[in-house]
Amino acid sequence: MSITPIDRLEFIRITAAATSVRKDTKSGVSVAPSASVTRALALRVNGEAVRLDVDTRVTLLDALREQLQLFGTKKGCDHGQCGACTVHVNGRRVLSCLTLAVMHDDDDIITVEGLERNGVLHPVQEAFIERDAFQCGYCTAGQIMSAAALLNESCGPSDDDVREQMSGNLCRCGAYPNIVAAIQSARGRA
Amino acid sequence: MHPFSYEKVTNEHEALERARLGNATFVAGGTTLVDLMKLNVEVPTALVDINGLPLNQIEDRSDGSIRIGALVRNGDLAHDSRIQSRYRVLSEAILAGASAQLRNMATTGGNLMQRTRCYYFRDPVYPCNKRQPGAGCAAMDGYNRIHAILGASDTCIATHPSDMAVALVALDASVHIRAANGERVVPITEFHLLPGDTPDRETVIRPGELITYVTLPSGPFGPRSAYVKLRDRASYEFALASAAVALQLEGTTVRSARVALGGVATKPWRALEAEQVLTGAAANKATFLNAADAALTGAVPRRHNAYKIELAKRAVVRALADALTH
Numbered sequence: 001m002s003i004t005p006i007d008r009l010e011f012i013r014i015t016a017a018a019t020s021v022r023k024d025t026k027s028g029v030s031v032a033p034s035a036s037v038t039r040a041l042a043l044r045v046n047g048e049a050v051r052l053d054v055d056t057r058v059t060l061l062d063a064l065r066e067q068l069q070l071f072g073t074k075k076g077c078d079h080g081q082c083g084a085c086t087v088h089v090n091g092r093r094v095l096s097c098l099t100l101a102v103m104h105d106d107d108d109i110i111t112v113e114g115l116e117r118n119g120v121l122h123p124v125q126e127a128f129i130e131r132d133a134f135q136c137g138y139c140t141a142g143q144i145m146s147a148a149a150l151l152n153e154s155c156g157p158s159d160d161d162v163r164e165q166m167s168g169n170l171c172r173c174g175a176y177p178n179i180v181a182a183i184q185s186a187r188g189r190a
Numbered sequence: 191m192h193p194f195s196y197e198k199v200t201n202e203h204e205a206l207e208r209a210r211l212g213n214a215t216f217v218a219g220g221t222t223l224v225d226l227m228k229l230n231v232e233v234p235t236a237l238v239d240i241n242g243l244p245l246n247q248i249e250d251r252s253d254g255s256i257r258i259g260a261l262v263r264n265g266d267l268a269h270d271s272r273i274q275s276r277y278r279v280l281s282e283a284i285l286a287g288a289s290a291q292l293r294n295m296a297t298t299g300g301n302l303m304q305r306t307r308c309y310y311f312r313d314p315v316y317p318c319n320k321r322q323p324g325a326g327c328a329a330m331d332g333y334n335r336i337h338a339i340l341g342a343s344d345t346c347i348a349t350h351p352s353d354m355a356v357a358l359v360a361l362d363a364s365v366h367i368r369a370a371n372g373e374r375v376v377p378i379t380e381f382h383l384l385p386g387d388t389p390d391r392e393t394v395i396r397p398g399e400l401i402t403y404v405t406l407p408s409g410p411f412g413p414r415s416a417y418v419k420l421r422d423r424a425s426y427e428f429a430l431a432s433a434a435v436a437l438q439l440e441g442t443t444v445r446s447a448r449v450a451l452g453g454v455a456t457k458p459w460r461a462l463e464a465e466q467v468l469t470g471a472a473a474n475k476a477t478f479l480n481a482a483d484a485a486l487t488g489a490v491p492r493r494h495n496a497y498k499i500e501l502a503k504r505a506v507v508r509a510l511a512d513a514l515t516h
């Protein structure tokens with residue numbers, strides 16, 4: 001018996017395609033066959049100038065992961081409901097799964113890979129390690145990107161204020177107590 | 191997602207020109223549109239990106255009103271010091287919605303245009319009159335715990351999900367709309383439509399029309415306003431019931447009031463009956479309870495959402511009590 005080797009991303013692509021076909025058939029929506037549209041982009045990712053050709057349908061999240069091979073940013077839900085895909089665009093935290101790459105010509109993108117400075121971890125990264133603010137780590141890049149942005153936002157001093165400002169980042173492992181502790185400690189340092 | 195062309199425009203004229211071509215759709219923050227495109231609920235063939243339009247200012251006007259550009263991000267609006275001091279209910283409502291990341295993306299115009307979160311609308315496997323007129327409604331006799339008890343019709347019981355719009359109703363806001371043949375100004379209470387027989391038509395916006403501004407009149411309410419939102423978890427969740435209220439007092443008597451409800455109606459809901467009870471009455475708990483009863487007199491529950499009547503009443507009473515202490 002021979003098994004065709006297939007990598008994980010390829011498998012996900014095939015399954016995702018199969019799912020969307022199923023939905024279209026059931027709903028009876030007729031799918032007008034039209035060609036994909038590709039656009040050229042120039043942007044900065046983690047301080048480096050990047051040129052990309054993207055299908056207009058590609059989200060910023062998929063462009064980062066699949067075209068730039070920056071796998072630090074995670075895809076949890078792909079619908080804005082978990083925060084795993086949080087990155088900074090022009091200094092503000094946003095969800096990369098709900099924005100199209102083509103909308104970011106000329107923008108400045110920072111992902112978790114670009115948070116350290118000259119080999120020194122960001123205070124939030126340090127604090128997450130010190131306070132053991134993760135278990136499986138799947139939500140962690142999103143948590144860290146949110147927390148790093150929070151340091152520059154208006155946020156009250158209490159743990160409850162931090163929880164509210166961080167509510168857009170879910171953690172299925174429930175590492176919340178240590179995440180809040182890590183952020184409070186990083187705020188003290190920053 | 192189906193293929194679509196993409197164009198970024200830099201002035202209103204260009205935006206309106208582009209929007210006339212084919213099945214074009216504006217994209218602002220993208221937080222609702224991209225989500226619905228992934229679900230094949232929205233299938234535009236052309237996207238017109240309006241983020242380059244100069245509509246991202248919050249301006250004081252000489253008549254005391256405030257003009258909010260359609261591209262002002264929800265987070266920036268909520269944190270603006272003028273909004274916080276003079277239109278507190280708006281700041282509270284926005285901060286009660288979504289998450290910090292989403293509020294950084296979401297725009298004033300997009301928030302008004304966001305579509306229902308009814309799970310049957312979001313899943314093309316189910317019939318939905320909003321998605322496909324005449325198809326039927328799976329929510330009517332389905333699982334309708336999150337659905338509307340006010341403003342529903344035989345064709346649709348989906349709630350309007352916005353928190354911001356509920357506060358705008360309590361503040362007598364107006365929406366400025368640019369069309370190819372001119373501009374018009376619509377009171378927020380007339381901007382969203384009841385489902386009636388045409389649940390697919392949700393606002394007075396016609397294809398290709400652009401929201402440019404939302405204005406807030408100087409108004410008599412000052413800081414005495416509040417938003418209370420009740421939901422399944424403490425944050426990052428849509429309302430099951432919410433109330434936006436504003437009070438003008440004369441001593442301990444209510445001179446005028448605004449009461450609006452969210453999470454329970456098919457559009458951001460102004461509760462005129464509650465306002466009538468409040469006007470001229472003593473500002474106390476007994477009056478607030480009467481006002482809450484009045485706000486929900488027309489409520490018609492379905493199988494799973496009768497609990498919303500009591501929940502909405504409590505939201506009204508709490509919001510009025512909060513506004514009194516502001």
Ligand SMILES: Cc1cc2nc3c(=O)[nH]c(=O)nc-3n(C[C@H](O)[C@H](O)[C@H](O)COP(=O)(O)OP(=O)(O)OC[C@H]3O[C@@H](n4cnc5c(N)ncnc54)[C@H](O)[C@@H]3O)c2cc1C
Nearest residue numbers: 080218219220221222223287288297299300301303353401
């Ligand atoms: C997980 C999640 C949770 C959320 N929770 C809440 C919540 O608790 N409370 C709440 O109120 N909202 C909530 N939202 C919804 C959010 O507020 C809206 O998605 C957002 O406000 C939409 O704005 P946008 O700029 O991103 O719109 P877009 O997605 O860009 O556009 C939405 C629609 O508006 C149209 N449009 C945009 N701008 C204009 C304009 N100027 N003129 C004409 N048409 C225009 C577009 O064509 C499109 O049809 C949530 C969203 C998500 C994904």
Ligand code: FES
Nearest residue numbers: 076077078083097
């Ligand atoms: S992957 Fe973007 S919010 Fe979940």
Ligand code: FES
Nearest residue numbers: 135137171172173
């Ligand atoms: S550490 Fe596992 S999801 Fe947060």
